[in-house]
Amino acid sequence: MDIKISIKQIAQDAQLAARKLSRISSLEKNKALLLMADELERKRNFLLAENAKDVALAQKTGRNQAMIERLTLKDATISGMAQGLREVAALPDPVGKITSMWRRPNNLLVGRMRIPLGVIGIIYESRPNVTVDASALCLKSGNAVILRGGSEAINSNLAIASILQGVLSQSTLPLKAIQVIPFTDREAVSAMLQLDEYIDLIIPRGGEELIRAVVAQSKIPVIKHYKGVCHIFVDAQADSDMAINICLNAKTQRPGVCNALETLLVHKDIASEFLPQVAEKMRSAGVVLRGCEKTRSILKNIEAASEEDWYAEYLDLILAVRVVETMDEAIAHIEKYGSLHTESIITNDYANSQRFLNEVNSSTVMVNASTRFSDGFELGLGAEIGISTTKLHAFGPMGLEELTTTKFIIYGNGQVRT
């Protein structure tokens, strides 16, 4: 009960802060972001000491090594966070931008102006750098943020928040623009997700399990992607070398992320030439293949892919492979088993490249490029607050603009409606 009241207070404070923050100029926001970068670096030892408490507890409670790595702050991580703040300061401010403006026959001048969404709740797991990244992007776009990180990072997150708030308290910006929820109980998340009166958007960042739990409970709109089952379709007219290079990059450059390749679709006309070549390179890179019957008639020593494999986001050095009769069959496969994340066609056939771009309605669709480019930075958004694989509000990687909406503004000179 106490927690519920505290969380509600946090949300109400955030809403008031958001109203003030929406009126703060870019200059003032950028000044604060640059000061925050300096302060993080200046208070490096304090941060490392607080982080060490989290790491010690994680080791004592037997957390796995991967998690402890994500949790641990190093000198380089802190410099990276500071650098991130400086980069966000350098990005153009979306707030106040007039996206279009037009004159009506009655002489009304009508335009659309970008404004912040209001209050954004971020729910995430063990990486403390998310606390800085998300704070920076929300602040820059004029939104108040409520951060709920993993319980295992609580000391690190509170330390970061105290530094960021220290800067806010010495500026014209509202102190409650950045708040970290100090409770590690699950109840705190549940309470937060009921407060649709104060919080405008929830962005969960983490594994599918975390995201499903958030969606199941939330009364607030959630922007999310559950998983990335990314496909590459190697067309009959593909350049084999390019196809091998791209497939290898998409699968192995960083297999544990959502834009990594999970299923390879190969046109039957190129399969018997292409599959042995790509299979050899994949094997050398430590990738295990699982194939359809036709694939296995060409590559003798691989396991059969089951129905579940076509739906799988391995996040690992495993690749499902299927031979298709036509591009239509490839598109139908993507529609049935895909996750609307990212798909790429490798082809030199002009008509097929256009058809693939037009007909595949995933959030990112590519010709002759690695799926690994599906990322806010790589696409040129300057930042990434998350990825959406649902179509409402944002679809695909989300940058600063996706943390805003537009209002209509109208300049009149006495017009009335008749």
Place this chain on the structure above:
Amino acid sequence: MDIKISIKQIAQDAQLAARKLSRISSLEKNKALLLMADELERKRNFLLAENAKDVALAQKTGRNQAMIERLTLKDATISGMAQGLREVAALPDPVGKITSMWRRPNNLLVGRMRIPLGVIGIIYESRPNVTVDASALCLKSGNAVILRGGSEAINSNLAIASILQGVLSQSTLPLKAIQVIPFTDREAVSAMLQLDEYIDLIIPRGGEELIRAVVAQSKIPVIKHYKGVCHIFVDAQADSDMAINICLNAKTQRPGVCNALETLLVHKDIASEFLPQVAEKMRSAGVVLRGCEKTRSILKNIEAASEEDWYAEYLDLILAVRVVETMDEAIAHIEKYGSLHTESIITNDYANSQRFLNEVNSSTVMVNASTRFSDGFELGLGAEIGISTTKLHAFGPMGLEELTTTKFIIYGNGQVRT
């Protein structure tokens, strides 16, 4: 149980239809819309006969006169529906539009392309013309639509759907692009609102009660506005004649709609001159005023406004009036009591006009114009599928573009990530 299975079938059919429809050219969609207009006019007598059944039942069951009027189709209503279809055919198609495109340093060409949302559910009350309007806008924007009108209009809605589907069946467009739910049970709506796997967006159109019931049950995103508590702030530097003219238009031109004026805020410096003039005109137009203490010290014979009056959407010839000390007080009043719909300032002070436009974050903010212009047609969107007063996805009147999203498209020539 039978109804649940049928509704699920309708939703699955709609999803398949949406995938086909997303690939249909504007030419083909426009051809179908024009044929639908012709067919509605050609089958006028059939429509009137089916509608007469609904009207007879409504009269027999003692429905109120306003509802029977909204329900009744006349020759002019049918011509209006046909005209609406022809106008939608003439609008530009948002689907396939490249909203922006840029080159990355690695030579990737990245763009954003508009695509349909998928399947849209419309839940509405007695007006059968919504069946035609919503079908036209969804079809044009490449979305399949599932229509759930009021039970009192079921014969009219099924008759309209049979005509529209007759056209679809003779075209390349998928037949299930337009479906009317044939069940009048409430259970049908509840079942529909659970199908987030197949339906992408719900737009409820009707009174606040209907909308709240939909939001409470829906697992699917809902775009909505509960009410329009629209404000006009008459600033100290206002032109009195212009202010009177605009206030009168905003309150009385059509008092029963969401963009009508509900609360008038008047700067103290102009109140004693302005209030008696506007009060006289309002009284002549049959408007009853309710005022704050200061208003009542100037206008002697009016009732006191209670706290509830400031929150009220009267939809009637009643106007709440408050005298404010400053523009800040007016903005604070709008923030506290407003509904984020539409607000207008009447002023000749340049700085105040700019501050009002920048600082009031309602979905439509105006200078020197009537709130009645807050409407998709009047703002130049060419259409209106609804109004949103929540900030996610759309904010304010929604046209065809708001029924789409964008995907990223990428033209590469072999790029991989390093």
